[in-house]
Amino acid sequence: MYGLGIIKGLGVTLKHLVETYVDDFRWGVRRYTTDDGFVARQSTDTRGIFTVQYPEEKLAVPERFRYIPFLVVYDDDHPDHPGEIWCTSCGICTKVCPPQCIWIMRGKHPETGRPIPDPEYFYIDIDICMNCGLCAEYCPFDAIKMDHDYEIASYDRTTAHIFDKAKLSKPLSYWQKIAPSRALEEHLARETK
Ligand code: SF4
Ligand code: SF4
Known part of the structure; x- marks a missing residue:
């Protein structure tokens, strides 16, 4: 009618x-x-x-809430890899990111100069990031996750919104806190691989 x-x-x-x-x-x-x-x-x-x-x-916010990504690192009290970043610098996230706002430079072994699975630089321009979550979806190492922290506005229009590796890095315990069921799901999936 x-x-x-x-x-x-x-x-x-x-x-x-x-x-x-x-x-x-x-x-x-x-x-x-x-x-x-x-x-x-x-x-x-x-x-x-x-x-x-x-x-x-x-x-x-709901567990599936998506804001600017962050990089997972082991907690400082991890027995074997304290503070170690999960990112292997594979570059997949940079390729799938629609607005191309991720920039990575792979690290090199200090003696041999050969590439190592550890990013020397990792930047995200958060003014360009559209919070689509594709980087987190495609990362094969669960190393990049969508954050819940949405309070990042600032008056600075220059470099404050270019997040570097240090600013992007957050401990695994943080991810487990904001997304407990997904963190557990991923943990179990890794264990059964
Ligand atoms: S896809 Fe994951 S492991 Fe690969 S560079 Fe991006 S964050 Fe690092
Ligand atoms: S959330 Fe989307 S736009 Fe933002 S860095 Fe990841 S892939 Fe790029």
């Missing part, structure tokens, strides 16, 4: 409006003044429309 879609859409809006008041009555001011209220607003069960007092409050 002509106009049915509009009626359905208005119905959804009305439902959210009613749910807002139901939750407001249920929580009262606690919805905005207590930690429990904030946790409830962050949960996937929350209903209705509410205000998030950003930047004092931040809603949790």
